[in-house]
Amino acid sequence: MQSVGKLEQLDAIVGGWRREGLTIGFVPTMGNLHAGHHSLVARARREADRVVASIFVNPTQFGPNEDFDRYPRTPEADARGLAGSGCDLLFLPSVATMYPYGPDGSVRVRVPGITDILDGAHRPGHFDGVATVVARLFNMVRPDLAVFGRKDYQQLQVIHYLVRDLAFPVRIVGADTVREPDGLAMSSRNQYLDAAERQRATAIHATLRWIRSQVPAAGEVEAVEAGAVARLRSEGFEVDYVSVRHLDLAPARRMDEGGLVALVAARLGRTRLIDNLLLDAAVG
DSSP states (O other), X not given: OEEEOSHHHHHHHHHHHHHTTOOEEEEEEOSOOOHHHHHHHHHHHHHOSEEEEEEOOOGGGSOTTSXXXXXXXXXXXXXXXXXXXXXXEEEOOOHHHHOTTOGGGSOOOOOOSTTSSTHHHHSTTHHHHHHHHHHHHHHHHOOSEEEEETTSHHHHHHHHHHHHHTTOOOEEEEEOOOBOTTXXXXXXXXXXXXXXXXXXXXXXXXXXXXXXXXXXXXOBHHHHHHHHHHHHHHTTOEEEEEEEEETTSOBOSBTTSSSXXXXXXXXXXXXXXXXXXXXXOSOO
């Protein structure tokens, strides 16, 4: 695997592959990689001739009281993991490469509507930063396809909207959430949990499964959401939201409407965790 940090180097390598008629798969990350990230690279490896991954901790998607400074940075371990997962090229841009006029002077991309709800409501400006950096990376890498995990379901919908509306010639692939044996969704932020918090964190997936068990009862969504919030609070969580939505994130009223997803964001101590579950699926 090759590693580059400059746009000219990226252009030279990817341009060479394109002249050979090879397809390019892309996996954008913020580093501190785990098996979930490696599965995204493996998925891209199956669908493209060459795979590019990027590591960039994007300042424009962090709020003023969020964890940008303490976000873990492990570039050497990340490079080893990417190489073992089938990555051909690692792009490690600097802030100056990504934002030539600086983050505060940058042109921003805003996806309307779905960025104002759920995580967008609790983290104002977050998805503007995501959309901005992804648009820039797509312009730099020019991939044929890009792989994103479904763990951040709302982010995946934002990317779909972005690509369709701005006519990026990129196919978006959503990859299944990778979980620990006890059900906790893999996340770089899991390492912030102490031992007791880590044990209680499994309540998120258990609560999502409980929500799915309520589908046959055909009750009101609002009552099920309230029950889920109570379950999480009893485990010591501070709940940002529990929401049952249609797959396009439109609100749902009844549990038997079909095509629904349950989404959760909650905090244990200083650590904010998110997860979701498709309610029509039999397992997961």
